[in-house]
Amino acid sequence: MQHMPVYLDNNATTPCDPRVVEAMLPCFTTHFGNAASRNHAWGWAAEEAVQQAREEVAGLIGADQQEIVFTSGATEALNLALKGAYEAYAVKGKHLITVQTEHKAVLDTCHHLEKLGAIITYLPVDGQGLINPDDLKAAIRPDTILAAVMYANNETGVIQPIPEIGRIAAEHDILLLTDATQAVGKIPLNVSKEGIGMLAMSAHKLYGPKGAGALYVRRRSPRVRLTAQMDGGGHERGMRSGTLNVPGIAGLGKACALAADEMAGEALRLAVLRDKLEAALVAQTGAIVNGGGAPRLPHVTNLRFPEVKGTDLLRVVSREIAVSSGSACTSANPEPSHVLLAMGVPEELAHSSLRFGLGRFTTESDIDRAIETVNHTVRSLHAIYNL
Ligand SMILES: *Cc1c(COP(=O)(O)O)cnc(C)c1O
Secondary structure, three states: OOOOOEEOEOOOOOOOOHHHHHHHHHHHOOOOOOOOOOOOHHHHHHHHHHHHHHHHHHHHHOOOHHHEEEEOOHHHHHHHHHHHHHHHOOOOOOEEEEEOOOOHHHHHHHHHHHHOOOEEEEEOOOOOOOOOHHHHHHHOOOOEEEEEOOOEOOOOOEEOOHHHHHHHHHHOOOEEEEEOOOOOOOOOOOOOOOOOOEEEEEHHHOOOOOOOEEEEEOOOOOOOOOOOOOOOOOOHHHOOOOOOOHHHHHHHHHHHHHHHHHHHHHHHHHHHHHHHHHHHHHHHHOOEEOOOOOOEOOOEEEEEOOOOOHHHHHHHHOOOEEOEEOEEOOOOOOEEOHHHHHOOOOHHHHHOEEEEEOOOOOOHHHHHHHHHHHHHHHHHHHHHHOO
16 A cells, blocks of 8 residues: 555544444344334334434533534534524524634524624634633524534634533524534533533544434423425424434434543544644644634644744644645635634645644554654745745
8 A cells, every 4th residue: 555644634534443333234134124113023124223313422522412413524414503593593582692703604604694684793712722711601682592602613622611601502592513523422411510502513423424413402491493405205293304314324323422431542642642743733833723822622733833834834734744724725716714713823824734633543653653753744845935
């Protein structure tokens, strides 16, 4: 096989854990039934696999199994949550609150709702990427339906104070929706204790398959109402019609069960490796940690490298390590990351930022290779620029 770089882009997607693949396989072949077929053994076996997954997903986040709605991923879950609540709570109002550093799945959905008449407040963040809970309180109006605040940021790993935000939401009688796609299975969280009304997650960010995810929808105190965005056979208690993706759902369930057992130990191991990477690069290249002063996910670091051109840095390091940069390369002219800009990082430094996402299969020698590669690249670029 050709020389492969080290994979340090686990925030973009994770590999499937082989134990997850094993749990999925029977659902393609022997247990291929439609979970909605009530009259024969194939249907019952599929329904049983879905039911087990529902309990595993619910168990990981402190929910009841009846509160889990399976979707195709976090993007769909967030669309259902935002559009579904906007329709269902129209009598209360048209005002939503979110944050400038949210994922595009939230921001673009909000932009869509604005075209339909929604009023949206986009809360700023401080230099560390955190919102100020007082800003949230001040933004709440009598016609506010919900606040959408992500649990942990996909670019920086910065963790918002969700329990505090949940208390504010409850006091003011608005719903809290959290995009927990990067947090679920990585750090402990509990929807009941943290005042979360809805939570979005995705299997492929926690060692499960792509194309499977879930929305947690609270059933009591308060019961969250949603208008379905997909009409059809009334699956998922009417909230998301469509034949269930049984293999994907079984994979999501297994991924959650593994995370419940292993995430505490995994977080400790990855924090050691992340800290080693971060400390070495800060000391040897003068890099600065984006969001370094905030609580962060244990396996993520986002570093800005002063005095190097982002495009040069990424081109050279990509031969040895797979990472993401602080540029959204959706066009010929890359845009600087909206997350880093909202944190006050200057455009040039956003471009010269790199995101390292460690994962379950990252080893210490991977980290040593990453340190060596980035140090060498930054030093060579400095030498070239000074010629
Ligand atoms: C990956 C990601 C999403 C989108 O999830 P999909 O399942 O790929 O649609 C949404 N929010 C965050 C924070 C993510 O990291």
